[in-house]
Each structure stands twice: as C-alpha cells, then as structure tokens.
Amino acid sequence: MQQTNAAEIQRIAADIRRLGGNLPEEHVNNAILSGLSPSEFRAAALTFNRVQPITTPEPLDIHPSAWRKFSLRKCITAQLPGANVALDGFEAEVNQEMARKLNKRAEGVWIPREALAVQAVQGRNFVAGTGTLGGMLVQTDNLGDGFIELLRNRAAVTMLGARVINLSNPTTIPRQSGAGTVNWVGETVAATLSIGNFTQITLVPNGLSAFQQYSKQLLFESDPSVDDLVRDDIIQSIALEIDRVVLHGTGSGQPTGITGTTGVTTIALGANGAAFSVANGRASVVSLETAIAASNADVNNMAYLTNSRMRARLKMIDEGQATNVARWVWQQEPGTGGLVNGYRAEVSNQVSNIQTQGTATTICSSVFFGNWNDVLIAQFNGGATDLVVDPYTLAQNAVVRVIARNWCDVALRHSQSFAVLLGVLDS
Numbered sequence: 493m494q495q496t497n498a499a500e501i502q503r504i505a506a507d508i509r510r511l512g513g514n515l516p517e518e519h520v521n522n523a524i525l526s527g528l529s530p531s532e533f534r535a536a537a538l539t540f541n542r543v544q545p546i547t548t549p550e551p552l553d554i555h556p557s558a559w560r561k562f563s564l565r566k567c568i569t570a571q572l573p574g575a576n577v578a579l580d581g582f583e584a585e586v587n588q589e590m591a592r593k594l595n596k597r598a599e600g601v602w603i604p605r606e607a608l609a610v611q612a613v614q615g616r617n618f619v620a621g622t623g624t625l626g627g628m629l630v631q632t633d634n635l636g637d638g639f640i641e642l643l644r645n646r647a648a649v650t651m652l653g654a655r656v657i658n659l660s661n662p663t664t665i666p667r668q669s670g671a672g673t674v675n676w677v678g679e680t681v682a683a684t685l686s687i688g689n690f691t692q693i694t695l696v697p698n699g700l701s702a703f704q705q706y707s708k709q710l711l712f713e714s715d716p717s718v719d720d721l722v723r724d725d726i727i728q729s730i731a732l733e734i735d736r737v738v739l740h741g742t743g744s745g746q747p748t749g750i751t752g753t754t755g756v757t758t759i760a761l762g763a764n765g766a767a768f769s770v771a772n773g774r775a776s777v778v779s780l781e782t783a784i785a786a787s788n789a790d791v792n793n794m795a796y797l798t799n800s801r802m803r804a805r806l807k808m809i810d811e812g813q814a815t816n817v818a819r820w821v822w823q824q825e826p827g828t829g830g831l832v833n834g835y836r837a838e839v840s841n842q843v844s845n846i847q848t849q850g851t852a853t854t855i856c857s858s859v860f861f862g863n864w865n866d867v868l869i870a871q872f873n874g875g876a877t878d879l880v881v882d883p884y885t886l887a888q889n890a891v892v893r894v895i896a897r898n899w900c901d902v903a904l905r906h907s908q909s910f911a912v913l914l915g916v917l918d919s
Contacts, residue, residue, distance in 0.1 A: 508533050551874075552589060552604060559606050562586065564879070565718045567601040568894055569711055571881035594660070594873050599897075600880030608727050608877065647735040648840035653793035654738065654867035658874045665693040695870040697899035698747050702729040703882075708890045726877060726896045736842050738867055738902050739797075739860065747902035750860060750867075755907030757783040758914055765852030765915040768802070773809040773821045777833050780861035780911040787908035789863060795836040797860040799843040801918050806832065835861070849915030856917060862910030872899040 507530040508523050523533045561582055570579035579587065579601065590602035650656060704725055711718055741749030750756055759779055761772065768776070777796065784790045798806075806822035822837060824830040830837035847856040875898075882893040904910065 504530060552586065552593075552606065554586075554606070556606070558582070559609070562607040563719055564603065564607070564722045565711060567603065567879055568706070568718075568722070568881055568892065571600060572708075572711075572883050572892065590876055594876070596873075598878045598880075600878055600895075602873075603726075603877045603879045603896075605871070605875035605877070608723055645732055645735075645841045646839070647731055648797055648838055648842060649735050649738045649864060649867055650869070652795050652797065652836075652838060652864035654864050654869055656869045656871060658871050659695065660872070660874070662694070662696040663870070665695070666691075693868070693903045693905070695868070695901045695903055697872040698745075698901055700730060700733060700746075700898045700900060701895055702726065702733070702898075703893050703895040705886065705891050705893050708892060711892065722894065730877070730896065730898050732842065734869060734900055734902070735840075738869065739842060739858075740844055741902060747900070749902060750862075750904065750910050751858070751912055753904055753907050753910075756904070757908075757911035759783065759911065760849060760915045761913055762849070762852075762915055764850035765856050765917045767917045767919050768805040768809055768821070770809055773806060774833070776913055777806075777821065777859060777861070780859070780913055781833060781835070783911040784862060784909065787906075789866075789906055789909040792863050793865040794861070794863055795838060796832045797838050797840060797843060799841050799845055799857055800839050801845055802843075802857050802859055802916055803830065803837075803839050805916075805918070845918075847914070852915060852917060856915045859913040859916060860910065861912075863906075866905040866909040868903045868905060870901040870903070872901075 505524045508528070509520055563583060566577070566583050567579065567587075569575050569577045570583075578584075583601070586604060586607070587598065587602050590604060591597050594602070702725075704722070706718065706722075737747050737749050739749050740751055741747045743749075743752050751758070757780075759776070761768075761776055766772065780796075781790065781794075784794075803822055807820055807824070809821045810819060822830055822832055829839070843858055843860065845857045846854040847858060848854055849856045878897040880895045880897065882895060885893055
C-alpha cells in the first residue's frame with residue numbers, strides 16, 4: 493500500500509471496521525495492522541477462516557431397505573442392567589460406524605436419521621398392563637394395523653420450503669449486509685470510496701431432548717412393535733419442536749425464531765390487540781407483503797402461515813358486501829391449503845394463540861408472511877439422535893425412560909424476508 497499520513501490511516505481503519513460489520517474482531521484488526529486497503533479487505537472477507545469449515549457427515553454406506561431391520565427396541569433393551577441383552581449385529585455396527593464418522597461416542601446409542609425415517613405406525617400408548625397406557629398393544633387378537641394415532645399439531649415450515657442442512661461442526665456463513673454505492677464524477681475528480689458491509693450467520697448445536705416411558709413388559713411383547721412406536725414418537729416430538737422454534741424460538745437455551753430475529757418486520761394489529769374485521773382484514777395482511785417488497789425480499793416461496801383460529805376469522809370476512817359479490821379474505825377450495833392476497837396460505841396450530849400484545853395478555857395470535865426458503869434448519873451430527881435409557885428413576889414401577897437427544901439450530905438467510913402481524917384476537 494502506498495505511503496499514507498496518520499489521518500488517511502485512521503480513515504482507512506474506519507472504513508475497514510464499517511466493512512467488517514460483525515465479522516470476528518481479530519480479522520478486522522489483522523487487516524488494519526497488515527495495511528490492507530478497504531477494497532483488499534472486502535475481497536478477502538469471504539475467505540476468512542470459519543469457526544469450522546462447513547462440512548457434512550458422510551452418509552452410511554447402507555442400502556435404504558436395510559433400515560427396516562434396525563431395531564430401536566434392541567438399542568433400548570441392550571442398555572438395561574441385568575437384561576443380559578448385548579448390543580450386537582447390525583445395530584452395534586451402525587453405532588460404531590456413527591461414532592467413527594462423528595468422532596464422538598454416544599452417551600447411549602447413536603440412531604442415524606435414516607433409521608428414524610423408516611415408515612412407522614403412529615401412537616403413544618406405552619404401558620402393557622393398562623388399556624389406556626399400552627395394554628391394548630399386547631392383548632389377544634390385537635389389530636395392529638388399526639392402531640389409532642395421536643392427534644398432533646401439523647408441522648409447517650419445511651412444507652413451506654425451509655431448507656434443512658446437515659452439519660458436522662459449528663459453522664459461520666458470511667453474508668453481505670450492505671451494498672456499495674456509485675457516484676458521478678467529473679473528468680478530473682477522484683471517485684469516492686464506496687464499500688458494502690458484511691455480517692455472518694452463526695449456526696451452533698442447541699440440544700433438544702424428548703423422553704417417553706415404557707413398561708419393561710411392553711419392551712418384550714407388543715403389536716404394533718415398540719420399534720415403530722418409539723420411532724414415530726421421536727420423529728414427531730422432535731420435528732414439531734423444531735418447527736415451533738422456527739416461529740417462536742426465544743434464543744434462550746433454544747434457537748432464535750422468526751419473531752425474535754432482529755430485522756424481521758413486526759406490525760401490531762392494535763396496541764392492545766384487535767380482531768380481524770371488514771375494515772382491517774385485507775389491509776393488515778397486505779401490509780405484510782408491502783413491508784417485505786420494500787426490502788426487495790418478495791421472491792421465491794412466499795406464503796402466509798397462521799393458526800386455525802385466524803383462518804376461521806379470515807374465512808368469515810366478506811369484503812364484497814357492498815357490491816353483493818363475495819370476496820373472502822381467505823379463499824379455499826377442497827384439498828388445498830388456501831389463498832390469501834393471491835399467495836399460498838397454510839394453517840398450523842404451531843402458531844401460538846397465547847401471545848401478549850399490550851393489555852391483551854396470553855390471548856393473541858400471529859400471522860406470518862415471507863419467503864420460507866430463507867429459513868435454515870441446521871441438524872448436527874448428520875441429524876443423528878443419541879438414544880439414552882434411564883432404567884432407575886421409575887424402577888419401582890418397572891418402567892423405563894428413554895431419552896432422545898438431538899442437536900439443531902435455526903437462522904434466517906435474510907431477516908427482511910419475513911413480516912409478522914401481531915396482536916390478533918379471536919373476537
């Protein structure tokens with residue numbers, strides 16, 4: 493770099509700090525001390541070392557059909573003291589291979605995501621001696637094919653286009669948060685330095701645990717199999733909680749969701765909550781689209797998401813009353829999710845209806861709108877689950893606890909891609 497005076501050095505240092513945004517301070521300081529120009533620093537910004545290189549675990553070299561043979565019940569009973577059942581065969585080989593690939597041993601047994609993805613019978617009744625707690629599973633002439641599944645909330649964010657990525661390590665992804673500008677200059681006038689800013693997305697493992705309880709009797713005799721029951725419950729409980737934190741995650745001991753992300757537009761329907769009406773129904777949902785379009789983020793998988801209560805309200809608002817032509821805010825045909833303001837609209841009771849707006853305490857709902865393709869769901873350890881058995885807590889009841897541990901994180905590629913309507917009341 494050419495010889496510069498003290499004032500110029502300070503100006504260059506200030507430009508580099510603005511360009512660095514919230515990149516690691518050591519990179520910014522090293523660039524200043526090395527005498528890089530702002531343009532040289534900008535070129536180097538995307539090549540800085542990450543927390544760890546972005547790596548994904550290698551898939552296990554196992555044919556998909558073989559996973560039907562993987563026994564979750566065997567992984568459970570092998571951890572029971574005094575059961576005289578060792579973890580061997582296919583399950584032991586998979587556990588050892590996962591430990592090698594991940595370079596870490598499970599506290600219990602590694603269950604790869606491929607083993608959990610096998611088609612499962614749904615249900616949650618787990619005690620053999622009582623009909624409502626699992627007895628129906630071991631009675632004579634039990635119709636396993638007719639097992640009645642538990643009614644659960646509907647997962648929505650991946651259906652709407654959220655991206656799921658599998659990572660091995662904590663990862664940072666640089667992104668440009670501000671664009672440079674151009675300027676008109678005369679023939680002998682020097683151009684004004686114009687630089688953009690960089691920030692970064694940080695993805696780190698957040699531990700998520702789900703546990704169920706099984707009678708020891710049920711672990712050795714059941715129809716449908718305990719494998720299917722455990723598999724389904726792990727998938728459902730973990731997937732639904734990840735789905736929820738994408739929307740409402742607090743960032744305290746869990747990922748930060750859309751409503752807690754800085755830069756997401758939030759619009760209150762009323763200072764103390766308000767219900768949808770003919771006067772505000774369409775205007776309020778259109779305001780979400782307007783906010784996103786103002787940031788040039790209205791692309792790709794744009795869609796509305798709310799809960800069943802808000803859908804009911806929007807279905808009853810007819811804005812065509814003055815002309816005697818029905819024009820419902822929420823339009824729906826059989827077999828479709830719905831249409832609001834010309835965009836796809838979906839429903840999930842994962843959208844909380846116990847939020848607070850002003851004096852309206854724990855009685856409000858939200859409406860989300862955005863480009864769902866900008867949601868990143870990071871699964872660590874390749875999405876594998878650590879299955880840990882606790883045979884002691886309820887030993888006096890001959891009940892075994894099974895704890896499933898998973899690690900994930902959530903981030904938005906662009907916070908401007910989302911807008912949320914807050915403070916919506918049922919009536």
